[in-house]
Amino acid sequence: MAAPGSTANPASTIHGGPTVSSLPGGNAYQHGPCLNGKSALVTGASRGLGRAIALCLAASGASVAVNYNRSPGEADAVVELIEAGGGKAVALAGDVADPADCDRLVADTIARLGGLDILVNNAGITKDALIFQMEPNDWLDVMRVNLGGVINCTRAAMRHFMLQRSGAVVNMSSVMGLRGWTGEAPYAASKGAINSFTQCSAVELARFGVRVNAVLPGFAQTDLVAGLTAKGGGKGILRQIPARAFARPDDIARVVAFLASDSAAYMTGSLVTVDGGASTVLGVGAPL
């Protein structure tokens, strides 16, 4: 279900420009970062932000391994879309919570795409609940996928990156990792941990020519936040976003592509919010 304001939001001036899906051949990023000759692995790329990221990287010139866990049909659809646009892609199954799966994902990406230059750790889940009402293992389940996936895939790829003395890792975090929000504790804790891991891995890997950055999306139009944005037409949340609009997945994907590219050659350890100002605002409404 599309989030309110997804197709017509006269009050919003933050959106503009074409999306990959709106142009023939998906060449919306002609003037964006160049990823020609690069190979990328995107986890959780069968839908939502991962799908948008995979399409964006491909439109920017990268060959893309589209990882999925439970949606082979959707992953294949992403591959077909990329190939229809003249790009190269493969669908690779794997559970990022399993270190052995991550080792295999990286090895298969290198074998089938001829290398690995970009790792986008996007796969994630949420189990929203008040802390008082959480199941005992809810937080662990979320951590195992969200943080575990980032750590497992980074460790799987890092030897290859360190040996070739180049690589770009982009971790998909969230503004939820910066501030508190009712009912989001397990998810928020996992994203805060991703922020810290991003910074530590950036410090350790910088000397090897490997950059590690994180993108912290606000509210984007994906299944993950559909429950939040559908309540009351999403107006309660929209009111708290200075841009008065939810992000399109492409808004997030373009920042990921930038961080993955040589245009961000001197950026590492950065936590980049893409949230329409949501994490910046101190309060809603005029103070006077």
Added chain:
Amino acid sequence: MTEEETLNAVCEAVTDALGLDEDEVTPQSTITGELGAESIDLLDILFRIERLTGTRVQAGDLANYIQGGMTDEEFGTENDMVSAVGLAHLKTVMPQLDIDALVDSLPAEEVISHLTVANLATIVTRYAAVPAG
């Protein structure tokens, strides 16, 4: 790759990884001792060696070389000093050490600090001779 070429590659790797001048690194330089390399530096050195020589040496391989496959209990005494059998092994793999002067006085955890550039080159040569896989 000859032993001399390997030694030159190791010197280059150590120099570049630690950001030193060429004349600061000699075959007798102790890597974590005199040159002050930390664990992340050692990792960098080993990856640079692999790029230069094609030989993969892992951090654990250095410990295996130093201890010669002995367990910690065999290599060290109850006081965590290198044992007599441990010293006998070190005499063969780290010939630069004055073993007689180190009896009951070399802490086991400090042995790595005596590893020289030449010792590391020897390790690389040894692993280069082992078929991959």
